[in-house]
Amino acid sequence: MEEKDNKGIDVNVIEKHFREILDKGLKIDIKDPNFIETPKRVARAYKEIFAGLNHTEEEIKNIFKKCFPTNYKGIVFEKKITVFSMCPHHFLPIRYDVSVGYIPDGCGLGLSKLVRIIELLAKRPELQETFTQEIVELIEKHMHTLGAICMVKGEHYCMQMRGVKQKDVSTITSAANGVFLNKPEMELKFYESIRSS
Numbered sequence: 118m119e120e121k122d123n124k125g126i127d128v129n130v131i132e133k134h135f136r137e138i139l140d141k142g143l144k145i146d147i148k149d150p151n152f153i154e155t156p157k158r159v160a161r162a163y164k165e166i167f168a169g170l171n172h173t174e175e176e177i178k179n180i181f182k183k184c185f186p187t188n189y190k191g192i193v194f195e196k197k198i199t200v201f202s203m204c205p206h207h208f209l210p211i212r213y214d215v216s217v218g219y220i221p222d223g224c225g226l227g228l229s230k231l232v233r234i235i236e237l238l239a240k241r242p243e244l245q246e247t248f249t250q251e252i253v254e255l256i257e258k259h260m261h262t263l264g265a266i267c268m269v270k271g272e273h274y275c276m277q278m279r280g281v282k283q284k285d286v287s288t289i290t291s292a293a294n295g296v297f298l299n300k301p302e303m304e305l306k307f308y309e310s311i312r313s314s
């Protein structure tokens with residue numbers, strides 16, 4: 118039976134080919150009770166892990182839809198939002214700690230909404246650099262702000278488990294727009310808040 122979701126992720130195809138990876142690629146006895154259901158489990162896990170693939174503009178718009186009027190002119194700051202992603206080069210996990218700040222221009226966003234956007238973006242195999250840039254671009258596009266800034270710390274398991282095997286290395290990326298680009302003191306304020314809180 119065909120099991121597809123509305124995003125076109127085809128768990129049957131994933132299951133079929135993962136069974137082949139185990140069986141013919143890794144020569145694992147797939148009749149072993151530990152492995153017999155594994156291809157199905159992997160396919161279901163992929164469906165969840167990659168749920169942000171092919172997201173629609175509509176979904177993004179809906180998350181940003183509700184705006185709360187405010188005169189606040191300081192930085193709204195959300196620190197260390199933890200999300201998981203997969204690297205596009207090795208298909209191995211990445212743990213991200215994302216800190217975001219923005220200055221509302223008349224309206225603010227519900228606190229959980231930024232988390233939802235970041236979670237959606239993370240559920241795709243994408244470069245950390247691109248992921249970071251997209252966060253501030255989406256805030257700029259869908260909200261009225263004086264500027265947005267974002268810093269992402271990534272722990273890439275493809276660097277920890279294989280290759281250079283660096284266990285404690287993390288990759289830091291950042292992106293900014295509006296006042297955070299034009300006024301270095303605002304950018305500084307953001308990084309100070311990350312350090313001090």
Ligand SMILES: [Zn+2]
Nearest residue numbers: 204206207275
């Ligand atoms: Zn990688």
